[in-house]
Amino acid sequence: MRALRPIVATVAVVAVLAALVLLSLHHRAPAPPPAGAEPASPTPVPGKLVLFFPGDDALLHREAREVPELPAAALPRIRLVLEELLAGSREGFAPAFPWTATVQAVFLDREGDAFVDFSAPPPDIASGSEIEMTLAFAAVNSVVANSPGVRRVQLLFGGHEVTTLGHLDLSRPLAPSVEMVAP
Numbered sequence: 001m002r003a004l005r006p007i008v009a010t011v012a013v014v015a016v017l018a019a020l021v022l023l024s025l026h027h028r029a030p031a032p033p034p035a036g037a038e039p040a041s042p043t044p045v046p047g048k049l050v051l052f053f054p055g056d057d058a059l060l061h062r063e064a065r066e067v068p069e070l071p072a073a074a075l076p077r078i079r080l081v082l083e084e085l086l087a088g089s090r091e092g093f094a095p096a097f098p099w100t101a102t103v104q105a106v107f108l109d110r111e112g113d114a115f116v117d118f119s120a121p122p123p124d125i126a127s128g129s130e131i132e133m134t135l136a137f138a139a140v141n142s143v144v145a146n147s148p149g150v151r152r153v154q155l156l157f158g159g160h161e162v163t164t165l166g167h168l169d170l171s172r173p174l175a176p177s178v179e180m181v182a183p
């Protein structure tokens with residue numbers, strides 16, 4: 001019996017060491033990809049947007065637009081919607097902005113309001129309540145229609161909050177206007 005004790009002890013130590021080795025192999029990080037292999041990237045998911053452009057009747061008209069990749073995250077999605085809107089209509093509607101505008105920044109707050117900063121309009125830009133209304137609600141309706149969770153949009157220009165571009169109160173976030181959309 002005494003002769004078996006060292007053998008049992010040795011077998012127990014070997015078993016514990018083997019278990020530790022197996023555990024360390026199991027918890028190792030995956031091997032790096034072979035040299036020259038490209039890292040896996042998510043597959044782009046095509047999607048559809050609904051944009052709103054001014055028509056000859058002073059109303060906004062829906063235009064469906066397919067995009068090669070529709071971001072799931074809110075900020076990149078809002079930026080994409082606005083960039084597509086600023087790129088202009090593909091169906092012959094008027095531009096949403098009467099100047100060549102760019103999206104400078106996009107922010108979200110906890111209440112579901114998006115804050116969008118466009119490049120400032122030139123000082124000599126033609127204005128009027130119709131232009132101002134279609135500009136504001138083309139942006140607001142397009143963002144809200146394509147961005148789940150966004151309820152209203154605050155328009156900023158040149159990094160500043162403006163009270164108005166003429167007649168419409170732009171000092172607060174705007175909800176979409178269904179009255180401005182053609183049937």
